[in-house]
Amino acid sequence: MIKKVKERKSMLVKDISEMKSIIRELKKEGRSIGFVPTMGYLHEGHISLIRASKKENDITVVSIFVNPLQFGKNEDLDRYPRDLERDMEICRREGVDYLFYPSYEDMYPEGFSTYVVVEGITEKLCGAFRPGHFKGVTTVVTKLFNIVKPDRAYFGKKDYQQFKVIQKMVRDLNMDVQVIGCPIVREKDGLAMSSRNKYLSENERKAALSISRSLFEAKRLFDQGVDDVNRLKEEIKRIVLAHPEVREIQYVEIVDPETLESKEKAEKGDIIAIAVFVGDTRLIDNIQL
Numbered sequence: 001m002i003k004k005v006k007e008r009k010s011m012l013v014k015d016i017s018e019m020k021s022i023i024r025e026l027k028k029e030g031r032s033i034g035f036v037p038t039m040g041y042l043h044e045g046h047i048s049l050i051r052a053s054k055k056e057n058d059i060t061v062v063s064i065f066v067n068p069l070q071f072g073k074n075e076d077l078d079r080y081p082r083d084l085e086r087d088m089e090i091c092r093r094e095g096v097d098y099l100f101y102p103s104y105e106d107m108y109p110e111g112f113s114t115y116v117v118v119e120g121i122t123e124k125l126c127g128a129f130r131p132g133h134f135k136g137v138t139t140v141v142t143k144l145f146n147i148v149k150p151d152r153a154y155f156g157k158k159d160y161q162q163f164k165v166i167q168k169m170v171r172d173l174n175m176d177v178q179v180i181g182c183p184i185v186r187e188k189d190g191l192a193m194s195s196r197n198k199y200l201s202e203n204e205r206k207a208a209l210s211i212s213r214s215l216f217e218a219k220r221l222f223d224q225g226v227d228d229v230n231r232l233k234e235e236i237k238r239i240v241l242a243h244p245e246v247r248e249i250q251y252v253e254i255v256d257p258e259t260l261e262s263k264e265k266a267e268k269g270d271i272i273a274i275a276v277f278v279g280d281t282r283l284i285d286n287i288q289l
């Protein structure tokens with residue numbers, strides 16, 4: 001019979017050493033640990049990861065940490081949406097066992113100077129436009145894995161490149177965790193859920209819808225036999241750029257699902273990945289052919 005972990009007043013754990021000692025106790029009791037790393041401001045996308053973890057593990061740990069290391073100088077670190085009370089309520093409702101909420105000072109104490117870098121697949125797509133971004137992601141995820149020691153970790157395929165980068169890091173460094181990719185959760189009208197959707201004005205929200213619409217249309221064309229990458233990309237650009245609120249398509253690429261190398265002829269299983277500035281808000285989305 002598995003013993004219960006000591007009753008705690010709250011599921012919120014701020015201290016790294018406390019989180020580690022809880023994990024040590026859980027491991028001693030033989031419990032499996034599912035982990036959902038996030039930057040908070042939780043939505044249905046995050047909730048789908050939590051539910052997947054709850055199904056497959058004895059204990060589910062969610063982390064909320066807006067990681068400065070993965071934001072560029074001119075990016076939205078300061079205005080990134082935060083609401084711990086609301087996030088705690090969602091975690092409580094979803095039956096999350098521990099919400100790990102470390103401080104910046106604890107994660108990056110003075111003198112911190114060790115980084116984890118995955119080469120190659122981090123240099124394409126988002127990596128080409130957000131220098132240092134994936135170094136920040138892989139470094140913080142390694143730290144979080146070392147603290148939480150999960151059996152399984154859940155990532156959304158909305159951030160498809162991030163999911164593949166983490167998978168590669170875990171494989172390359174023999175980390176003892178299974179990385180699980182979960183499907184993209186969309187609003188009823190098709191917009192991929194993202195904490196950054198909060199930034200959008202009403203008109204920008206309408207314009208943002210063209211991103212998923214363009215991907216669905218490209219998939220429809222592909223299913224009808226169009227495999228010319230330029231033709232598919234042109235169609236996507238036409239649909240998205242029809243909206244004056246769209247400032248820029250940063251990239252649209254059709255890539256191999258494993259290597260993320262760009263393709264000339266689209267094939268079943270390839271990923272169409274896109275990053276778009278709607279006003280000042282950078283949104284990403286993708287679809288698998």
Ligand SMILES: Nc1ncnc2c1ncn2[C@@H]1O[C@H](COP(=O)(O)OP(=O)(O)OP(=O)(O)O)[C@@H](O)[C@H]1O
Nearest residue numbers: 038039040045155156158159184185193194195196
């Ligand atoms: N719509 C979604 N469907 C499935 N997973 C998602 C979705 N949105 C985010 N996730 C996943 O949730 C995890 C935490 O992501 P994060 O907290 O950055 O949320 P986000 O909504 O992607 O925020 P951002 O606006 O920064 O892109 C990541 O693994 C991410 O892929």
Ligand SMILES: CC(C)(CO)[C@@H](O)C(=O)[O-]
Nearest residue numbers: 037038039067137140159
């Ligand atoms: C994985 C992650 C929590 C690392 O900061 C972040 O990149 C995110 O929320 O996708």
Ligand code: BAL
Nearest residue numbers: 039070071133159162
């Ligand atoms: N979900 C990806 C985190 C980021 O944009 O920094």
